[in-house]
Amino acid sequence: METYVILRRNGWPTAEDLEEASVRSAAEGDRTPDDVAWIRSYVLEERDGSVGTVCVYQASSPEAIRRHASAASLPVDEIVKVAGTVIVRPDPAEVTA
Amino acid sequence: MSLLEDPRELVPQLVEREHALNELDAAFEQASAGQGRVVLVTAEAGGGKTALIERFCATRVGSARVLRGACDALFTPRPLGPIQDVALEVGPVLTDLLREATPYQVAGALFEGMQRRQPTVLVIEDVHWADKATLDVLTLLARRIATARVLIVLSYREEALEAAHPLRVMLGELSSGLAVARVRLEPLTADGVAQLADPSGVDPDGLHRVTGGNPFFVTEVLASGEQEIPPTIRDAVLARAARLTPAGRRLLEAVSIMTPHAELWLVEALSGEIDARVDECIAAGMLVSENGTVAFRHELARRALEESVTTARRLSLHRRALAALASQRLGEHGLARMAHHADAAGDRAAVLTYAPAAGAHASAVSAHREAADQYARALRYSEGLPLSDVAKLHELRSDECYLSDQADEAIDALRAAVECYRELGDSFKEGETLAGLASTLWCPGRGEEARRTARQAVDLLEQLPPGRELALAHLSLSFVLACALDDEGAWRSARRALELAERLDDPDIYCKVLYRVGRQELRKDSDRGLATIERALALAQGRGLEHLVADAYLARVEAAISAHRPDAARPALEEGLAYCQEKGNELIEHYLLADRALLELDEGRWSDAAETATRVIRRRVASTYPRTIALSVLARVRARRGDPDVLPLLAEARALAESTGELPRLAPVAVAEAEAAWLRGDPESAREATADALTLAVSAGAGDEIACLQVWRKRAGVEEPPEALAAGPYALELDGEAAAATTMWADLGRPYEAALALADIGSEAALREALETLTELGAPAAAAIVSRQLRAIGARDIPRGPRPATRQNSAGLTVREVEILALVVEGLRNREIAQRLFLSPRTVEKHVSAILRKLGARSRGEAVAEAARLALLQDA
Numbered sequence: 018m019e020t021y022v023i024l025r026r027n028g029w030p031t032a033e034d035l036e037e038a039s040v041r042s043a044a045e046g047d048r049t050p051d052d053v054a055w056i057r058s059y060v061l062e063e064r065d066g067s068v069g070t071v072c073v074y075q076a077s078s079p080e081a082i083r084r085h086a087s088a089a090s091l092p093v094d095e096i097v098k099v100a101g102t103v104i105v106r107p108d109p110a111e112v113t114a
Numbered sequence: 115m116s117l118l119e120d121p122r123e124l125v126p127q128l129v130e131r132e133h134a135l136n137e138l139d140a141a142f143e144q145a146s147a148g149q150g151r152v153v154l155v156t157a158e159a160g161g162g163k164t165a166l167i168e169r170f171c172a173t174r175v176g177s178a179r180v181l182r183g184a185c186d187a188l189f190t191p192r193p194l195g196p197i198q199d200v201a202l203e204v205g206p207v208l209t210d211l212l213r214e215a216t217p218y219q220v221a222g223a224l225f226e227g228m229q230r231r232q233p234t235v236l237v238i239e240d241v242h243w244a245d246k247a248t249l250d251v252l253t254l255l256a257r258r259i260a261t262a263r264v265l266i267v268l269s270y271r272e273e274a275l276e277a278a279h280p281l282r283v284m285l286g287e288l289s290s291g292l293a294v295a296r297v298r299l300e301p302l303t304a305d306g307v308a309q310l311a312d313p314s315g316v317d318p319d320g321l322h323r324v325t326g327g328n329p330f331f332v333t334e335v336l337a338s339g340e341q342e343i344p345p346t347i348r349d350a351v352l353a354r355a356a357r358l359t360p361a362g363r364r365l366l367e368a369v370s371i372m373t374p375h376a377e378l379w380l381v382e383a384l385s386g387e388i389d390a391r392v393d394e395c396i397a398a399g400m401l402v403s404e405n406g407t408v409a410f411r412h413e414l415a416r417r418a419l420e421e422s423v424t425t426a427r428r429l430s431l432h433r434r435a436l437a438a439l440a441s442q443r444l445g446e447h448g449l450a451r452m453a454h455h456a457d458a459a460g461d462r463a464a465v466l467t468y469a470p471a472a473g474a475h476a477s478a479v480s481a482h483r484e485a486a487d488q489y490a491r492a493l494r495y496s497e498g499l500p501l502s503d504v505a506k507l508h509e510l511r512s513d514e515c516y517l518s519d520q521a522d523e524a525i526d527a528l529r530a531a532v533e534c535y536r537e538l539g540d541s542f543k544e545g546e547t548l549a550g551l552a553s554t555l556w557c558p559g560r561g562e563e564a565r566r567t568a569r570q571a572v573d574l575l576e577q578l579p580p581g582r583e584l585a586l587a588h589l590s591l592s593f594v595l596a597c598a599l600d601d602e603g604a605w606r607s608a609r610r611a612l613e614l615a616e617r618l619d620d621p622d623i624y625c626k627v628l629y630r631v632g633r634q635e636l637r638k639d640s641d642r643g644l645a646t647i648e649r650a651l652a653l654a655q656g657r658g659l660e661h662l663v664a665d666a667y668l669a670r671v672e673a674a675i676s677a678h679r680p681d682a683a684r685p686a687l688e689e690g691l692a693y694c695q696e697k698g699n700e701l702i703e704h705y706l707l708a709d710r711a712l713l714e715l716d717e718g719r720w721s722d723a724a725e726t727a728t729r730v731i732r733r734r735v736a737s738t739y740p741r742t743i744a745l746s747v748l749a750r751v752r753a754r755r756g757d758p759d760v761l762p763l764l765a766e767a768r769a770l771a772e773s774t775g776e777l778p779r780l781a782p783v784a785v786a787e788a789e790a791a792w793l794r795g796d797p798e799s800a801r802e803a804t805a806d807a808l809t810l811a812v813s814a815g816a817g818d819e820i821a822c823l824q825v826w827r828k829r830a831g832v833e834e835p836p837e838a839l840a841a842g843p844y845a846l847e848l849d850g851e852a853a854a855a856t857t858m859w860a861d862l863g864r865p866y867e868a869a870l871a872l873a874d875i876g877s878e879a880a881l882r883e884a885l886e887t888l889t890e891l892g893a894p895a896a897a898a899i900v901s902r903q904l905r906a907i908g909a910r911d912i913p914r915g916p917r918p919a920t921r922q923n924s925a926g927l928t929v930r931e932v933e934i935l936a937l938v939v940e941g942l943r944n945r946e947i948a949q950r951l952f953l954s955p956r957t958v959e960k961h962v963s964a965i966l967r968k969l970g971a972r973s974r975g976e977a978v979a980e981a982a983r984l985a986l987l988q989d990a
Contacts, residue, residue: 021758050296051285079757080724080748087721090968095894098758 018054018075020099021082026061026069028092035060035068041089052081057108073099130306131166134297138170141295142178142265146233150259150293154285155269157299160330160347160414163269166299167237170267178233178265179203184374185243187413190472190488192450193245193481194220195374196238204228213446214478216698217250224251225258233263240374240413242274242281246518247481249284250698256288272298278734280483286732301327316341330412337399351418355400362394369401370419371431371458372451375409383438384431432459440464446475450488457491465495470507477514480698486514486523505534509547512554517701519734521558528554545575546583549590556594557737561774564594572607585614585623592630598776599814601637608634625653629662629669636673644673664694664702671709676818678842678862680713684952687713701735708740711747718865718891719930722957724751742770742779746786753790754866756894760790780807781819788826793895800830812837821845829870847871865891873900878909885913927968927986934961936987939978 029035039058046055054075061069076082079096086093128135134155141151157163171180181203183196192198194212197220201208204227211223228234238244238252256266275282288294302310307327308318314336324343325331334350335343339357344350355363368384369376382388392408395401400415401408410416423431436455439448449472456464473488489511496504512527528551535544552568555561568591575584592607608631615627629650636643647669654662667690674683687710694703707730714723730744745767752760764787771779787803804823811819817840824836825844836848843862846855852874859868865887873884881904888897904912927935937947944962948955962974969984971977981987 019759048295078728079752079755079759080721080728083721083724083755083757088964088967096757 018077020056020102021074021076021079022097022099023072023074023082023086024069024094024097025072025092026094027063027065027067028069030067032060032068035070038089038091042085042091045085045089049081049085052077053085127310128162128165128169129309130302131162131169131299134166134299135170137295137297138166138267139173142170142174142233142235145235145263145265146178148261148263150262150264150266152256152259152266152268152288152294154294154296155267155299156272156296157269158273158301158328159271160328160412161271161299161301162329163299164239164412165329166297167239167267167269171235171237174235178235179230180235180237181228182237182239184409185238185240185245185248186374187240187243187417188373188450188454190450190454190484190491191243191245192447193476193479193484194247194251195450196241196244196248197224197251198447200224200236212479213475216696217247217254217480218696218698220247220479221251221254221258225255225262228264229262233265235265235267237267237269239269240271241268242270242279244281245476245481245484246280247476247479247484249280250480253284253287254695256293260293283733287729302329302332303327307332311336316343330414334415347414348418348421351415352422354398355419355422358394358398358400359391362391362398365391366395366400366419367423367427368431369395369408369410370416370423371428371435371455373413373416375404375407377407379442380435380438381408384434429459432456433461436461436464446478449475450484453488453491462495466492466499469495470510473510473514477510482514482518483520486511486518486520489514501534501538502540505531505538505543505547508534509550512550516554516557516736519736521554521736524554524736525551525558525560541574541578542581542583545571545578545587548574549583549587552590552594554736556597557739559738559770559774559779561594561598561776565591565598568594580614580617582614582618582620582623585611585618585627588614589623589627589630592634596634596637597774597778599778599816601634601814605634621653621657622659625650625657625659626662628653629666633669636669640673640677644670660697661699661702664690664697664699667693668702668705668709671706675709675713680716680863683709683713688954700733701737704730704733704735704737704740708743708747711744715747715750716862716864716867717952718893720751720755720892722953723747727751738770739779742767743782745770746782750786750789753786753793754891754893754895764790775810777807777810777814777816777819780810781816781823783807785822785826788823788830792826792829793899795899797830801827801832808837818842818844821848824848843867843871847874852876866893866896869893869900870896873903876903876907878904878907881907881909889913927965931961931965931968932986934958935965935977935981938962938965938974939981939987 029038042055046053056073056075058070058072061071063069074082082096083093138153141153145151155163155166171182174180181200183199185196186192197208198212201212204224208220208223208227211220228236241249241252252266252268259266270281304319304322307322307325310332311318311321316336320343321332321335324345325335328347331347331350334347334354338344338350338353340353344353355366358366365381365385365388369381372380378388378392381392392401392403396403399411402411410419432455436452436459439452439455442448449468453465453468453472456468469488469492473485473492476482476485476488489507493504493507493511496507508527508531512524512531515521515524515527528547532544532547532551535547548567548571552564552571555564555567568587571587572584572591575587588607588611592604592611595607596604608627611627612631615624618624629647632643632646632650635646647666651663651666654666667686670686671683671690674680674686687706690706691703694700694706707726711723711726711730714726727744727748730740731748734741745763749760749763749767752758752763764783767783767786771783784804784807788800791797791799791803804827808820808823808827811823815838817838820838821836821840821842821844824834825847827834828848836845839845843855843858846858852871855871856868856875859871869884869887869891872880872887881900885897885900885904888900901912933951934947937950942950944958945955947953948958951958966972966977969977969980971980
């Protein structure tokens, strides 16, 4: 498994829509644990009032990420491979969108 | 010493397995309702897989028919061993097939046998030890059970799977299906161990620490009745066995040399009177008994006991087991076991009798890796055999290695056979074997050696009276020269082979030669070539030459593709794939899949192309050609979608292609490299990548390849005159006829190429339209290049960046899904939609279930209503 960052800009009109998408995403991820593992996401407050996300996933291939996204109806703008990780501080406990 | 007093303790207590049992129950409920399921149960060795499955099966007695098979831990497992275990219950049709049949036929018979009113639970344990044929059967079966009342439960050890393990390949193929669930059993927690240890007085913390929560280890320690905790599983098992009577312990030792289970008559033959002692071992929880056989409750216990037997006693046990099995006339199914015991007993004569026979049986049921191992086993004992027999064994082994992706071993084995014939002075056989070696060398890409070897065969045989060997040598030479696009040489040898074959009374050779002539004619005259191939095909069908029939499908597909006739290619492709799957011809199946990936790429179906290419890449076959093509297709899909991990694919493809020096492999890789470089804004690399292939194409006079390579060079900014006159859209584009090329690409159903040709016109209107198409296609990298071109000519209000297609409608349907939804609304069935859109029915099925899911619809009718409500099809 490799680590990837996935940009989903302006993905959902409201935070509730995103919430529903998260449930679908997690359920789909549980179905194919060898192909994708959702690590964490940051919810973006987009300028037009919608919400987007930056997600960190581990996956067997970029295609596995797209398959997962398509099965869970998640948008994908860009998939970028992570070459390394620098952790300075742990994530703040909770960020609300 | 008394045995365990409380009979309840005979059933291993299950703790911390509620979740796993619930998963199995839920899967069973679905299966009972006609939605077949596969559940994979994984854990480390001793992790409690068997105990869990046993408990689950016990609760299903009466509500389901339970079929159980086990894979053996033999170095060379019985081919289809676990299927054989269940065959007696399934029916005589299946039993008969296990002598000689393809996995497709076995899976079909097994499937039919499971179609009953009562649901069936098929359990196959320890599939990490399964032979290749069993894995193929299970893969085919899993694909068919979606609407059957069948639950398949497979258990395996995860740690036993290295990356290239055939089971991993199978799991990868199953993972894209919806019907697969996984249950992973974790080691027990300290609390769980304490719960088990409670009545025993054993220190629970110490027990958890030493055993790491391994349920089997914990159970063995507790069953040994010792307060002191043994340091390893083996010690725990032996401590438990030490509580048996000496006679009981001897019986255990006898059973330990047989896997996965031993018939009672066989145990009796090995250790005399058995009744009381078998009961003793069962009562002590060491053995379990089923259908007239006994087996260790756990493979770890078997191994511990087997290792505790002295070498001399082990030899004698194997010798007696062999004698007992040999006297029973078990037929094919006993061969692998007899070969195993003969080898373990060091009985040369018996190995030379049973190992080749076991190899032949394994081969007959497509367990090629196991067949190769059996021939290798015989060869280890072959000193002193007549050289011609040794040569024959090498040749048999080579065939099986070739069919099980061990190309280097296949080549070495044929070389050894050549040596034998040379030493015997049999130049005919030497030449014939060299001819076979040439084709075998070509497969993994050793083109130069292949051509040299084929010439060597021809040179040797031309000095002898002409016969079938010489015909075969020319056939082989013609093939390897054709692969290097040496048309003249390939023609010369094909004609010579035909001349020889016409004089021989050997219809098989004539048919193969005729086919080769047809392939060669295709290069110049498509209609004539296809007509010859049809003649060869009719002959091949009549003579049962299945490989040639499969190859003829491939020839049709390739002829259609190179004539730019995708409409003709597709039906031949799907027919050919069905044929290959039925006949178990993985090699040609991969060639066809590689062609399908190319077609899907051409049509702009990125996900389908990626999926097909991944199927090819995941499995390895003897020839590296399909893999090279699939790697370059997947790289192009990634590059076009702007996805990462492009370069590693191209690097592997380049390495595979370069070693062959053959244009048909180098050109696709060079084009993929050029496109990827162009898309990332690196024209210099695009030029470098295409230089060698272009030189090769020019010297071979390959017009289509030249035009394609030169178009990519032109895009990368190379100014050079066209190297050859060719027809087709690339040539038009090269001649500056961008508009005509655009129309031609569009007519051929290749939207991506059409958009790039359109952009080549350079006007603002053309660029805008190209941008729109590329955005719609999900090709952001090329769209960005066109955007830049628009900005460069001063265009304004350029649509900003690609918008993913999924956001264009409120239900989040993709463009393809909207297209399929429209056909669902028209009332078409999946099969009709598949035909209409040139998709496989399975792909359509997946799209339709995605549409239903996204619309929250439970049926097609609901989906149609929802589509109307959301006005989804207004623009479609």
